[in-house]
Amino acid sequence: MKYKTTKRKWIPSLFFIPIVMLLIVGCATPGSRSIATMKISESEKALSIARETNASPSTFVDLTMAENELAQANQALAANDYLKATRLAEKATVDSDCARIEAKAAQAKKDEESMRQNNQKMKQHSGIMSQ
Numbered sequence: 001m002k003y004k005t006t007k008r009k010w011i012p013s014l015f016f017i018p019i020v021m022l023l024i025v026g027c028a029t030p031g032s033r034s035i036a037t038m039k040i041s042e043s044e045k046a047l048s049i050a051r052e053t054n055a056s057p058s059t060f061v062d063l064t065m066a067e068n069e070l071a072q073a074n075q076a077l078a079a080n081d082y083l084k085a086t087r088l089a090e091k092a093t094v095d096s097d098c099a100r101i102e103a104k105a106a107q108a109k110k111d112e113e114s115m116r117q118n119n120q121k122m123k124q125h126s127g128i129m130s131q
Helices: 009-025 033-052 057-078 082-130
Strands: none
Touching: 009 082, 033 057, 057 082
């Protein structure tokens, strides 16, 4: 009597691997403490860099918003509301980046105006010298 040997089909188990991976990755969603902590750290760094760029009065609002959002993110982290902490930290990072970019743009405008004045003076000086 011949017995049928059942071949174990391992192919269906390949479909379970992505499911298991999704479950593992699901533990690192924006609602996790580690992600919230990382985002708050990034936000603190962005705020520090924005402050160092010689922020002008035009960037005061963005910097104040970033500081407030960062404080709220830390409060949410302390209250174990990780999703809220993550979102607030991300908003604080964006506001810090806006302040930094606005400060650089304001500085570029000042530099441009200074160069124009210098060029004007040089043209006037060269006109006097050629006469």
